[in-house]
Amino acid sequence: MESLADRAYLVTGGGTGIGAATALHLAALGASVTVIGRREEPLKKIADEVRRQGGDALAHTADVRDPAAVEAAVDAAMDRFGRIDGLVNNAAGNFVTPAEKLSPNGWRAVVDIVLNGTWNCTSAVARRMIETNRPGSIVSVIATYAWTGHPGTVHSAAAKAGVVAMTRTLAVEWARYDIRLNCVAPGPTETEGAGSALWAEQEDRDRVLASVPLRRFAGAAEVGDLIGLLLSDRAAYITGTTLTADGGQSLGAQIYGPPLETNGASPSPR
Ligand SMILES: CCCCCCCCC/C=C/C(=O)SCCNC(=O)CCNC(=O)[C@H](O)C(C)(C)COP(=O)(O)OP(=O)(O)OC[C@H]1O[C@@H](n2cnc3c(N)ncnc32)[C@H](O)[C@@H]1OP(=O)(O)O
Numbered sequence: 064m065e066s067l068a069d070r071a072y073l074v075t076g077g078g079t080g081i082g083a084a085t086a087l088h089l090a091a092l093g094a095s096v097t098v099i100g101r102r103e104e105p106l107k108k109i110a111d112e113v114r115r116q117g118g119d120a121l122a123h124t125a126d127v128r129d130p131a132a133v134e135a136a137v138d139a140a141m142d143r144f145g146r147i148d149g150l151v152n153n154a155a156g157n158f159v160t161p162a163e164k165l166s167p168n169g170w171r172a173v174v175d176i177v178l179n180g181t182w183n184c185t186s187a188v189a190r191r192m193i194e195t196n197r198p199g200s201i202v203s204v205i206a207t208y209a210w211t212g213h214p215g216t217v218h219s220a221a222a223k224a225g226v227v228a229m230t231r232t233l234a235v236e237w238a239r240y241d242i243r244l245n246c247v248a249p250g251p252t253e254t255e256g257a258g259s260a261l262w263a264e265q266e267d268r269d270r271v272l273a274s275v276p277l278r279r280f281a282g283a284a285e286v287g288d289l290i291g292l293l294l295s296d297r298a299a300y301i302t303g304t305t306l307t308a309d310g311g312q313s314l315g316a317q318i319y320g321p322p323l324e325t326n327g328a329s330p331s332p333r
């Protein structure tokens with residue numbers, strides 16, 4: 064595993080779930096991390112955990128929907144670590160609702176966090192990279208329904224698709240600054256946020272599991288590991304792409320052969 068010593072990264076939504084796992088993974092590789100989110104408590108918990116493990120972390124509260132708050136968070140990270148090598152756009156909001164019942168404000172809340180929030184953070188960080196003449200890597204966490212679509216999550220699917228288009232556009236536009244942009248598309252991942260927003264009932268969990276050929280949820284740590292890979296120099300020639308890690312979910316269920324229920328896989332995340 065490559066060392067990321069001396070590097071400094073920002074992770075939005077870094078206090079919980081995939082973001083927290085990513086922050087801890089980056090810190091374990093020697094990087095400094097700034098974790099950003101609305102609630103102070105989970106951010107402080109992760110920053111304390113990083114410090115307990117001998118790393119350095121900054122917890123900064125900001126709503127990614129607010130460009131001024133994002134600017135302040137990026138300035139605080141620059142002041143503290145003197146450089147920014149990468150950003151993980153991980154903050155998101157989501158809930159399942161029939162599209163015809165979605166209110167204008169419900170649409171706005173999710174699209175603002177996922178699409179506008181990603182732009183606010185991406186543009187603020189890239190400007191610092193360009194000003195300081197440093198290469199960088201930006202990874203956005205999306206979902207496979209950005210291209211398959213998914214009934215019940217029209218706001219999130221539309222916003223994540225926008226993030227894919229933003230990533231591809233900027234990968235070309237900012238290649239001259241050696242700034243790489245990629246996406247990671249995890250399948251259903253065992254986190255508290257997704258658990259309560261998307262599969263609160265056992266029946267929903269069973270339905271989600273039945274849609275995944277590998278028959279298990281992803282673990283937040285294994286997604287964090289893939290994000291770390293795209294941030295690192297091992298991925299120095301990868302830009303404008305999406306790395307899918309969904310246990311085969313977006314390929315669809317099989318029709319022929321033995322029933323998938325008997326494929327023997329363990330349902331626990333790795
Ligand atoms: C199973 C398949 C998986 C299978 C698919 C598997 C792949 C999953 C891929 C993606 C997974 C994820 O993103 S998981 C990430 C999950 N994490 C989170 O969602 C954490 C953050 N969430 C939030 O902050 C909130 O949930 C969110 C609503 C988005 C934003 O909060 P705010 O405080 O800004 O907004 P609020 O004021 O509470 O609400 C704004 C409006 O949204 C409406 N609203 C809020 N919750 C609502 C709900 N459940 N149903 C209808 N409408 C809702 C409110 O009524 C408001 O509209 P009005 O009443 O009209 O004013």
Ligand SMILES: NC(=O)C1=CN([C@@H]2O[C@H](COP(=O)(O)OP(=O)(O)OC[C@H]3O[C@@H](n4cnc5c(N)ncnc54)[C@H](OP(=O)(O)O)[C@@H]3O)[C@@H](O)[C@H]2O)C=CC1
Nearest residue numbers: 076079080081100101102126127154155251252254256257
């Ligand atoms: N879990 C899954 O199955 C899948 C998840 N994903 C994606 O992975 C990412 C992480 O999701 P997951 O870890 O499951 O969920 P979580 O709910 O744990 O993470 C979401 C994080 O975003 C933060 N956040 C939400 N809104 C804002 C905001 N306006 N400003 C700043 N921070 C905000 C939250 O903190 P706070 O509330 O304190 O602000 C929270 O830490 C998301 O992009 C999600 O769409 C993709 C596919 C599958």
